[in-house]
Amino acid sequence: MLKHFHMNDKQVHSLYAMLVICCMLAAYFKLGIFAALAMTLVPFLLVFALNAACALLILFILFTYFRLHEAFPFLMPFKIPKMLALASLMGIGWHLFISRKLQPSWHSGHAILTVCFVWMTVCMLAASNRGLAMAYWSGNLTKMFIMAIAISWWLRNIKEFNWVRLGIMCSGVAIALVALYNKANGIGLVEGTRVTISRELRSQIGDPNDLSLVLLFPVSFLAAEVFIRTGSRFRQLLALVGLILVISGVIATQSRGGLLGICAVLGLFLYHKIKNPIITAAVGGVALMVLAVFAGISDRQSGGAAEDGVDESAMGRIYAWQAAFNMALANPLTGVGIDNFFSNYFFYSPHWDGKNHAVHSTWFQVLAEMGFVGLFIFILLLVTLFRTLRRILQLSEQLKDPQIELNARSLLAGFTAFCVSGTFLTQAFNWPIYIILAMAIALDNLASRLQQSTRT
Numbered sequence: 476m477l478k479h480f481h482m483n484d485k486q487v488h489s490l491y492a493m494l495v496i497c498c499m500l501a502a503y504f505k506l507g508i509f510a511a512l513a514m515t516l517v518p519f520l521l522v523f524a525l526n527a528a529c530a531l532l533i534l535f536i537l538f539t540y541f542r543l544h545e546a547f548p549f550l551m552p553f554k555i556p557k558m559l560a561l562a563s564l565m566g567i568g569w570h571l572f573i574s575r576k577l578q579p580s581w582h583s584g585h586a587i588l589t590v591c592f593v594w595m596t597v598c599m600l601a602a603s604n605r606g607l608a609m610a611y612w613s614g615n616l617t618k619m620f621i622m623a624i625a626i627s628w629w630l631r632n633i634k635e636f637n638w639v640r641l642g643i644m645c646s647g648v649a650i651a652l653v654a655l656y657n658k659a660n661g662i663g664l665v666e667g668t669r670v671t672i673s674r675e676l677r678s679q680i681g682d683p684n685d686l687s688l689v690l691l692f693p694v695s696f697l698a699a700e701v702f703i704r705t706g707s708r709f710r711q712l713l714a715l716v717g718l719i720l721v722i723s724g725v726i727a728t729q730s731r732g733g734l735l736g737i738c739a740v741l742g743l744f745l746y747h748k749i750k751n752p753i754i755t756a757a758v759g760g761v762a763l764m765v766l767a768v769f770a771g772i773s774d775r776q777s778g779g780a781a782e783d784g785v786d787e788s789a790m791g792r793i794y795a796w797q798a799a800f801n802m803a804l805a806n807p808l809t810g811v812g813i814d815n816f817f818s819n820y821f822f823y824s825p826h827w828d829g830k831n832h833a834v835h836s837t838w839f840q841v842l843a844e845m846g847f848v849g850l851f852i853f854i855l856l857l858v859t860l861f862r863t864l865r866r867i868l869q870l871s872e873q874l875k876d877p878q879i880e881l882n883a884r885s886l887l888a889g890f891t892a893f894c895v896s897g898t899f900l901t902q903a904f905n906w907p908i909y910i911i912l913a914m915a916i917a918l919d920n921l922a923s924r925l926q927q928s929t930r931t
Contacts, residue, residue: 528566529629533642535559536622540906541646541689545678546653560618567625577628584863584916585624587856588909592620594852595813595904598845602812603819611814611904619909626913627920633878636918640696640885647693648717651724654686658727670727684835687733688900690724692907695740695888697721702744703884705877726766732835732899734766739895740888747884792899795834798824799843803850810846813904819843837897840904853903856912860890863915870922874929879922886911886918 537543538559544550570577595616602608630636654670657663663674665683674681680689700706700714725733742759746752801823802811811819820831834840841853864887871880889911893902902908 528563528570529635530638531559531566532563532622532625532629533639535563536626536906536910537642537646539618540692540910541650542673542678542680543646543649545673545676545680546650548673548676563622563625567621577625579628580920582627582863582916582920583859584912584919585627587852587859588620588623588912591852591856592616594845594849598809598849599813601806601809602815604812604815607818608812608814616813616904619904619906623909623913626910627916630914630917631921633882633921636882636914636921637878639914640882643693644696644700644714644717647690647697647721650680650686651690651721654690654724654727655720669729670724683728684730684732684900687725687728687730687736688896688902688905688907690721690728691733691736691892691896691900692889694718694721694725694737695892696885698740698744698888699881699885702748703877703881705881722766730900731767732896734763735899736892736896737766738763740892743888743891744884791832792835794824794826795820795832796836796839799834799836799839801825802843803846806846808846808848810842810844810849813844816840816843834901835899837893837901837903840901844903857890857894857908860908860912860915863919864890867915867919867922870919870926874922874925876922876925879918879925882914882918886915 535556538556544553544555567577571579596612599605599608599612599616626639630639650672653672657672658670663671663681665671665674669683671683671686672678672680680686697714697718701711701718704711722737725737738759741762742755745758746755749755798820799816802816802819805811805823811823816834817831821827824832834843838850842850845853864883867879867883868887871883889907893908893911896902
């Protein structure tokens with residue numbers, strides 16, 4: 476009998492209505508009238524989540540990376556990142572397996588990203604403190620891997636790329652404004668001069684170096700808008716104002732890695748304009764000194780002019796790098812494990828001052844926590860990303876498409892800033908490089924499709 480049972484559309488809609496009414500009644504008797512009224516919004520929210528899955532995915536990344544809910548604490552009670560994560564995963568699952576609107580594809584970038592994630596998982600299982608490594612792996616790395624794959628599949632036209640870039644630029648300006656406000660009012664300053672945000676909430680951007688890293692990411696996108704004109708003068712002027720604000724925010728952190736990243740981004744666009752490496756290097760050197768003066772590096776309590784010889788901050792980095800190398804020598808295959816450098820610092824550092832320290836280098840972070848094998852895989856990921864970006868730029872010249880060139884140069888500038896600032900900032904397992912990789916894969920696929928369409 477069940478074999479011949481079939482419901483028409485009217486019966487299906489009636490069944491859905493009965494389920495919603497039952498849920499509303501259950502909510503009313505269990506939780507009250509407000510919960511019952513809230514249930515009426517659930518169907519509309521589900522439909523919105525499925526129809527706007529790409530937008531929700533972008534918002535999730537912006538809130539997770541820029542910590543917008545921590546920079547603006549009135550947003551914290553709404554649990555926005557968790558809600559966006561659930562909505563994004565639901566949308567990805569629906570469009571991947573049911574509606575089939577999300578079409579999987581494979582790229583060399585996917586392959587190296589998967590290899591890197593698998594090795595991170597191996598290092599997590601072999602970690603000296605497996606509980607600490609597993610918590611970071613499940614709470615951060617799995618999200619980055621899933622979302623990077625989803626971004627590379629979701630972004631299929633220039634309009635969607637522009638929305639991502641706009642979100643990154645606006646979020647960067649918003650965080651910079653909060654940083655400058657805190658600096659002007661002396662809120663949350665470290666060492667008396669270095670700005671932070673929501674330090675009392677133990678936020679990720681409550682550390683000046685991490686804050687400079689967060690602000691450095693949108694610099695490349697804003698700089699591309701300023702140096703590569705694709706829209707109106709007014710839009711270019713807005714981008715310039717935003718760039719100045721974000722650079723001012725990085726200056727307020729007094730992070731030397733952040734200043735190097737800014738000079739790398741601006742130097743890349745300057746070289747693209749004048750094609751002279753000597754002039755570019757000279758201007759970059761002068762710019763770095765000017766930024767250091769504006770940042771007040773000499774006034775820092777650690778690493779300032781008051782310290783003779785090699786300053787305390789520099790020596791702290793040298794000791795941390797020595798500890799990282801010792802960790803890799805003791806565990807050449809997998810290192811000490813993901814997120815385990817800090818807890819192992821005492822056992823491998825040649826100098827102990829009574830407290831553990833962060834590694835303050837992307838390269839030594841990977842070396843210490845993923846071993847020599849992990850460092851090789853990570854460098855291979857960066858090489859694959861660079862080759863992809865170079866291929867996109869070549870395709871953009873053939874297509875004569877300014878929008879593709881703008882996005883490609885934005886990503887190349889972000890990649891350059893990552894590599895340069897990564898010497899002094901710990902960002903191997905943070906969002907920027909994986910977002911850049913995902914967007915590069917998607918942009919490469921788009922440029923390839925456009926090239927094929929022009930040939931046919």
